[in-house]
Amino acid sequence: MDLATFLSNYGLIILLVVLLVFMFWSSRRRMQKQKLEQEEKARQTVPGSEVLLQGGLYGTIVAYDPENLDQPAIVELAPGVEIKVHSQAILRVVTPGAGAVTEDEYLAAEESHAEYAEGVANGDITSISDDQSAAKDKSDPDTESGTKSQG
Numbered sequence: 001m002d003l004a005t006f007l008s009n010y011g012l013i014i015l016l017v018v019l020l021v022f023m024f025w026s027s028r029r030r031m032q033k034q035k036l037e038q039e040e041k042a043r044q045t046v047p048g049s050e051v052l053l054q055g056g057l058y059g060t061i062v063a064y065d066p067e068n069l070d071q072p073a074i075v076e077l078a079p080g081v082e083i084k085v086h087s088q089a090i091l092r093v094v095t096p097g098a099g100a101v102t103e104d105e106y107l108a109a110e111e112s113h114a115e116y117a118e119g120v121a122n123g124d125i126t127s128i129s130d131d132q133s134a135a136k137d138k139s140d141p142d143t144e145s146g147t148k149s150q151g
Helices: 003-044 103-122 128-138
Strands: 050-053 058-063 073-078 081-085 090-095
Touching (some): 003 090
Antiparallel strands (some): 050 090, 073 081
16 A cells, blocks of 8 residues: 555545644643633732723722632722622733732831831931922912913
């Protein structure tokens, strides 16, 4: 049996098997990518991050459990307006955790504030409010360019 006869008898079957293997491989690869994207979205979805819901609404995450996706997420649409949505209704994270502050960052800010307050009390540092009031005294709003006097 030569190659031409073999391909004419079994070529179509070999082609179908190759296509099926390619489709299976492609499907598995796409599923792995989707799983990685979903895990990345779950890591970014923390309280304080702004999200886009599937209905086109923007909101801020109040509560979300990435371990239990059956539990609803609580999203604040406006101040005081909180809704429960299915965790898969979160389409994407717009600003990942921009308002979220970790405990370490909070403690570091408190230490820095205490040092700043001590420096102001000792007179080593002038406070920001003193600097702003001094700047207001120096500039008269009537003499600034681009303003018109109301007469």
